[in-house]
Amino acid sequence: MAGDRDYFIQVEPQVRAISGPARVSRINRGYSFEQKYLLEGEDNTRFLLRIASTPHPAHRERKIAEYEMLQRLMEYSSLVPKARSFGTTPDGALCFMILSYFYGSDGEEVLGMFNEKEQYHLGVRAGEELKNSILCMLLLHNRLGMTRSGQRPHGKLQESLTQDSDCRG
Incomplete structure (x- = not known):
């Protein structure tokens, strides 16, 4: 977490204008330095802030790029949260994203409930999903005409990008 300061107070008017009335609960889990909140609407819809x-x-530019990438990746995988909204405070010191909320259990808590073989298969599935997401990101960059280094992909990377049928678009 980024200190003890509660950033929600600073973005609350903007978030409420987007989400409407919602119960707000801080999420004190995860490995990022961002502050995370569960927004729960009157109709029990949930979003991650x-x-x-x-x-x-x-x-700020990196966060904007991350949000835009999430918007693109959700076309390729049902396991990517839907990017709903992005905003910044007037001074630009904070930015926020509102994303769809995935129902379920925290993997860190429940993984130990599976036997070793099941854990292995879950890991393989997660790896396949990650590989597909990375290939799709590279495909998107390729369509824009460059890789992260600013050069066009070539060789096996280009071959993977053009032959990958899991990346629509």
Whole structure:
């Protein structure tokens, strides 16, 4: 967490304008430095609110790029949260994303309930999903005409991108 300061207070008016009346619960789990909240509407719809400190324009640009990538990746996988909204505080010091909320149990808590073989198969499935997501991200960059380094992909990477049938679009 980014200190003890509660960032929700600073983005609350913007979030409420988007989400409407919602119960707000802080989520104190996970490995990111962002503050996370569960928004639960009157109709029991749930959303994940992520708030990040963006003290420098470069941080803000990375968060915008992350949000845009989530928007694109959700076309390729049902395991990517739907990117609903993005905003910043007027001074740009904080940004927030509202994402769809996945119901279920925390994997860290329940993984030990599975035997070794089941854990292995879950890991393989997660790896396949991650591989597909990475290939889809690379495909999106390829369609924009560049890789992260600013150069066009070539060789086996280009072959994987053009032959991957899991990446629609």
